[in-house]
Amino acid sequence: xxxxxxxxxxxxxxxxxxxAMVLFFYAIFKILTPGNFGSLQNxxxxxxxxxxxxxxxxxxYFIVVMGLFDFAIGSNIVLSSIVGVLLSQRFGYVGFxxxxxxxxxIIGILIGILYNQLNVPSMIVTxxxxxxxxSIAVFVAGGSKQxxxxxxxxxxxxxxxxxxxxxxxxxxxFILNYTRIGTYCNAxxxxxxxxxxxxxxxxxxxxxxxTLLHFFVGIMAILTVSxxxxxxxxxxxxxxxxxxxxxxxxxxxxxxxxxxxxxxxIIVGEFIIAIIFNGFVALGxxxxxxxxxxxxxxxxxxxxxxxxxxxxxVK
Amino acid sequence: MEKKTLLVASHIDKRFGLTHAVNDVxxxxxxxxxxxxxxxxxxxxxxxxxxxxxxxxxxxGTFTLDGNELHITNQVEANNAGVAIIVQEMGTLSGLTVxxxxxxxxxxxxxxxxxxxxxxxxxxxxxxxxxxxxxxxHAAQMIDHYNFEDRKLVEIVKATYMKPKxxxxxETTTALSQNGRLxxxxxxxxxxxxxxxxxxxxxxxxxxxxHSDTITILRDGEYxxxxxxxxxTEDDLKxxxxxxxxxxxxxxxxxxxxxxxxxxxxxENVSVPGEIENISFELHRGEILGFGGLSECGMHxxxxxxxxxxxxxxxxxxxxxxxxxxxxxxxxxxxxAYASKDRDNxxxxxxESIRNNIVLPSLDDLANHKILNGRKLTNxxxxxxxxxxxxxxxxxxxVSDLSGGNKQKAVLARWxxxxxxxxxxxxxxxGIDVKVKQAIYALMGELRKKGKSIIMISEEIPELLGMSxxxxxxxxxxxxxxxxxSEQLSEEELIAKMV
Numbered sequence: 001x002x003x004x005x006x007x008x009x010x011x012x013x014x015x016x017x018x019x020a021m022v023l024f025f026y027a028i029f030k031i032l033t034p035g036n037f038g039s040l041q042n043x044x045x046x047x048x049x050x051x052x053x054x055x056x057x058x059x060x061y062f063i064v065v066m067g068l069f070d071f072a073i074g075s076n077i078v079l080s081s082i083v084g085v086l087l088s089q090r091f092g093y094v095g096f097x098x099x100x101x102x103x104x105x106i107i108g109i110l111i112g113i114l115y116n117q118l119n120v121p122s123m124i125v126t127x128x129x130x131x132x133x134x135s136i137a138v139f140v141a142g143g144s145k146q147x148x149x150x151x152x153x154x155x156x157x158x159x160x161x162x163x164x165x166x167x168x169x170x171x172x173x174f175i176l177n178y179t180r181i182g183t184y185c186n187a188x189x190x191x192x193x194x195x196x197x198x199x200x201x202x203x204x205x206x207x208x209x210x211t212l213l214h215f216f217v218g219i220m221a222i223l224t225v226s227x228x229x230x231x232x233x234x235x236x237x238x239x240x241x242x243x244x245x246x247x248x249x250x251x252x253x254x255x256x257x258x259x260x261x262x263x264x265x266i267i268v269g270e271f272i273i274a275i276i277f278n279g280f281v282a283l284g285x286x287x288x289x290x291x292x293x294x295x296x297x298x299x300x301x302x303x304x305x306x307x308x309x310x311x312x313x314v315k
Numbered sequence: 316m317e318k319k320t321l322l323v324a325s326h327i328d329k330r331f332g333l334t335h336a337v338n339d340v341x342x343x344x345x346x347x348x349x350x351x352x353x354x355x356x357x358x359x360x361x362x363x364x365x366x367x368x369x370x371x372x373x374x375x376g377t378f379t380l381d382g383n384e385l386h387i388t389n390q391v392e393a394n395n396a397g398v399a400i401i402v403q404e405m406g407t408l409s410g411l412t413v414x415x416x417x418x419x420x421x422x423x424x425x426x427x428x429x430x431x432x433x434x435x436x437x438x439x440x441x442x443x444x445x446x447x448x449x450x451x452x453h454a455a456q457m458i459d460h461y462n463f464e465d466r467k468l469v470e471i472v473k474a475t476y477m478k479p480k481x482x483x484x485x486e487t488t489t490a491l492s493q494n495g496r497l498x499x500x501x502x503x504x505x506x507x508x509x510x511x512x513x514x515x516x517x518x519x520x521x522x523x524x525x526h527s528d529t530i531t532i533l534r535d536g537e538y539x540x541x542x543x544x545x546x547x548t549e550d551d552l553k554x555x556x557x558x559x560x561x562x563x564x565x566x567x568x569x570x571x572x573x574x575x576x577x578x579x580x581x582x583e584n585v586s587v588p589g590e591i592e593n594i595s596f597e598l599h600r601g602e603i604l605g606f607g608g609l610s611e612c613g614m615h616x617x618x619x620x621x622x623x624x625x626x627x628x629x630x631x632x633x634x635x636x637x638x639x640x641x642x643x644x645x646x647x648x649x650x651x652a653y654a655s656k657d658r659d660n661x662x663x664x665x666x667e668s669i670r671n672n673i674v675l676p677s678l679d680d681l682a683n684h685k686i687l688n689g690r691k692l693t694n695x696x697x698x699x700x701x702x703x704x705x706x707x708x709x710x711x712x713x714v715s716d717l718s719g720g721n722k723q724k725a726v727l728a729r730w731x732x733x734x735x736x737x738x739x740x741x742x743x744x745x746g747i748d749v750k751v752k753q754a755i756y757a758l759m760g761e762l763r764k765k766g767k768s769i770i771m772i773s774e775e776i777p778e779l780l781g782m783s784x785x786x787x788x789x790x791x792x793x794x795x796x797x798x799x800x801s802e803q804l805s806e807e808e809l810i811a812k813m814v
Contacts, residue, residue, distance in 0.1 A: 065410070178431045180422055186410035187419060194408060197370055198420035199391030257410060258459050 014259025029279030036282035050274035057249025059216025074242025075133035080221035104218025112207035137233035155226035318345035328375030351527035397480035414440035566781025585630035590616035605783030652730035670696035
């Protein structure tokens with residue numbers, strides 16, 4: 001009994017479960033459509049598409065673990081991409097990178113300050129700001145589609161996108177394990193009252209959480225616009241759908257946090273979602289069916305891995 | 316020779332709304348002294364200490380430690396000033412490692428230019444855990460993987476490693492097994508030997524007399540007296556706490572009373588992976604069945620398993636009419652009540668009123684064609700809260716404002732209101748003062764006479780001996796001994812089956 005408990009609480013158990021899930025979903029689609037799915041080249045392509053969302057998932061982890069949420073991620077991706085592309089036209093790579101990261105980070109600081117000052121739930125603050133950022137993006141873009149210059153597309157594919165993503169993951173790993181931020185975010189999420197009693201400046205770390213999230217969103221903007229090469233500003237909450245794919249990875253991260261492997265879980269989780277999604281594409285299933293099954297698979301995976309003991313509190 | 320004064324509390328005062336929780340209390344504590352602070356639930360002991368360590372703001376008066384007046388606003392500032400506390404309920408945070416919990420708020424020695432040396436932190440935490448004799452707890456492991464008692468041990472390390480001048484032990488021993496308690500007593504003795512002081516809050520008067528030098532008694536927030544432990548008996552303390560004579564024993568005095576043959580609940584081969592294995596027993600009408608053992612033996616899981624609250628339970632829990640209990644709603648519907656050991660997290664909704672806590676399982680019974688009547692709910696809750704003599708302003712008061720004993724009364728009032736036939740009470744008197752304890756034991760006796768059946772899970776051996784018709788001892792998740800009620804049954808016989 002003790003050995004079983006010990007194994008279940010080790011990080012290797014978490015990694016084994018993740019690996020088993022990858023193999024399980026891979027095997028299903030490989031059996032169903034052996035010709036169209038799952039070659040090494042395919043898998044590499046799935047991974048490259050999923051890694052963009054993994055970066056956003058890492059950022060989201062900082063606030064979701066504190067019990068907060070952010071609906072303005074998609075609007076920030078659009079706005080930061082447009083600002084980066086516009087600056088790249090004058091300052092090249094420097095303008096592109098600084099534009100995306102700078103705009104993303106400033107938006108994070110703004111959200112954090114407003115959340116702290118207004119003292120209303122993060123969902124409400126970020127929905128309001130999403131509408132504002134969408135409109136600003138339309139204004140900044142001048143109503144036209146913005147295209148990343150062809151000579152500035154180092155991050156559109158390997159190795160550029162992989163290098164940038166790995167740097168983002170290393171940064172996340174560093175922050176979680178080698179600064180107070182990771183510890184304090186977890187502490188605030190666990191019990192905000194006790195965290196305050198331990199001398200933690202909760203407002204400060206919530207602001208840091210939002211800032212870090214949107215810094216990672218800035219990186220995601222670099223990868224997104226490089227991958228797609230263009231970005232169009234749209235209003236009417238059309239950026240909302242961009243919030244959910246990174247969030248799926250974050251769910252995995254939160255679920256596997258107890259094994260001490262949140263970053264690996266975010267990366268592998270996004271990869272699993274990509275496998276499922278591309279598996280359905282290979283099967284020729286309509287988009288609606290793909291979405292239904294992808295959503296259901298996510299719920300099933302997180303429910304199986306993250307569910308607490310019966311009667312335990314789930315928020 | 317007169318000992319040096321370490322702490323002076325002068326005219327300390329605190330109000331919560333209409334409640335005068337601490338009323339002009341002044342005490343002094345000498346260096347190298349273990350001072351017990353006793354009183355009924357709601358007497359102001361915990362509030363007094365929580366002001367001292369910055370959890371509550373000071374309503375009035377001053378604390379002076381080693382000649383310096385304290386102006387502290389949180390626990391970290393208290394720690395830095397030389398005051399640390401081990402709290403009654405869970406004091407560690409989920410989602411952090413053991414090491415992160417130990418050094419939370421005190422990471423500075425491990426942070427250089429903003430970079431935390433996690434390895435050094437883990438190494439130091441492990442060194443401390445080893446030094447305290449808790450080496451089986453791994454510093455780098457997530458705290459979530461440890462049980463309530465182990466987390467309490469981590470909290471002890473957290474509170475004491477920096478050698479505070481004043482260590483407050485707030486009703487901690489009830490969360491610990493015998494071994495854990497011995498470790499804590501050693502730490503208290505060492506603190507005294509080093510010329511530092513301990514404020515020791517406990518409802519176990521035997522423990523208070525054995526491990527403290529002096530005892531301060533509070534009643535209804537007011538200072539009553541300070542006495543030398545060597546000059547008083549348990550009965551003297553009870554009289555001082557309650558303000559009147561309390562009988563020398565509050566357990567059942569009947570022996571040889573026959574228990575009905577009627578089986579009301581059968582538990583067959585129940586297992587919960589990692590917790591309990593093949594547990595089988597029968598509960599009879601009007602029986603108090605005690606479960607005992609070391610804290611880790613699995614007895615607490617037995618209560619959850621019966622109530623349908625264990626996640627991956629196997630085996631059968633069956634009522635006399637054949638109904639199987641596999642989930643909580645079925646258990647409640649079939650008149651089973653459960654009060655968890657972890658009162659604040661599993662039994663009570665802290666941020667809700669007493670009324671809403673009490674009526675919760677009875678809403679269907681109280682509804683008229685599915686419509687609830689607020690006045691009816693209030694009257695129902697008031698009746699049962701008053702029957703339990705809950706100390707409260709009114710039933711709309713939040714449970715979070717109540718003391719530990721009054722929270723437990725609210726939990727019991729809930730199940731009395733539901734008129735449950737089978738009560739599973741896990742550590743029913745944990746953190747409860749002598750007067751409430753007496754009331755709970757009397758209630759259990761009355762319920763038993765009415766034909767209600769009780770499963771009492773307890774880490775208190777005298778309680779098991781004093782209240783149970785039959786005692787089952789668990790060891791390593793299995794039943795290791797069964798004893799019938801007898802005057803001759805001794806603590807040693809039970810302990811022999813526990814270890």
